[in-house]
Amino acid sequence: MNLHGLEFPDALFYAPAHGLWLREETxxxxxxxxxxxxxxxxxxxxxxxxxRIGARIERERSFGVVEFAKAATSARSPLAGELRAVNTQLLERPGLINRDCYGEGWMIRLHPDDWLAVRHEFPQGESALTALAEQMRLDNFDPEDRHVQALKWK
Incomplete structure (x- = not known):
C-alpha cells in the first residue's frame, strides 16, 4: 500500500499516532x-x-529513545507488556531504521499483556491507510515538502 509515496505493507498492524507498525509473531x-x-x-x-530486555513497558510509556538531527524523543509503546527482544543491530547501525524499517530496522519485541483484547485497535490494510491519512492530516503533514520527498521509500 502506498500513501503520499510512503509504503505501508498491508499485512502489518499500525499505530498511526505513534508512527509504528506492529507484527504478530508465532x-x-x-x-x-x-x-x-x-x-x-x-x-x-x-x-x-x-x-533493557525484561523491562516492564506500560502503554504510552517509553520503550527507548530515538535520536535524530538535532533532537531526541521517547519512542512510546502502544502496548503494555514485557520487553523480550531488542534489535541489537540498531545499536551500531541505527540507520537501518531509515533504510529498511519493515525488515532489518525493526526495533523491539514485546510480550503484550493481552494482545487479543487490543489488536482490534491497530488497523491493517485499507483501514490502516485511512487511519494513517487522518494522522497525517492532524499532523499537518505536507507530502510536497522537499525534505519529506528525500525520505520517501524507493
Whole structure:
C-alpha cells in the first residue's frame, strides 16, 4: 500500500499516532518498528537506545529513545507488556531504521499483556491507510515538502 509515496505493507498492524507498525509473531510476541511515516517525520536516525530486555513497558510509556538531527524523543509503546527482544543491530547501525524499517530496522519485541483484547485497535490494510491519512492530516503533514520527498521509500 502506498500513501503520499510512503509504503505501508498491508499485512502489518499500525499505530498511526505513534508512527509504528506492529507484527504478530508465532511465539506470542509482537514486533514493533518505526513505519515509513515515522521515518519521514524523524528524518535520519542517529541513535536508538532501548530499555533493557525484561523491562516492564506500560502503554504510552517509553520503550527507548530515538535520536535524530538535532533532537531526541521517547519512542512510546502502544502496548503494555514485557520487553523480550531488542534489535541489537540498531545499536551500531541505527540507520537501518531509515533504510529498511519493515525488515532489518525493526526495533523491539514485546510480550503484550493481552494482545487479543487490543489488536482490534491497530488497523491493517485499507483501514490502516485511512487511519494513517487522518494522522497525517492532524499532523499537518505536507507530502510536497522537499525534505519529506528525500525520505520517501524507493
Amino acid at each position: 511465539d506470542g510476541t509482537v514486533t514493533l518498528g518505526l513505519n515509513a511515516y515515522g521515518c519521514a517525520l524523524y528524518g535520519e536516525i542517529f541513535a536508538f537506545t532501548p530499555k
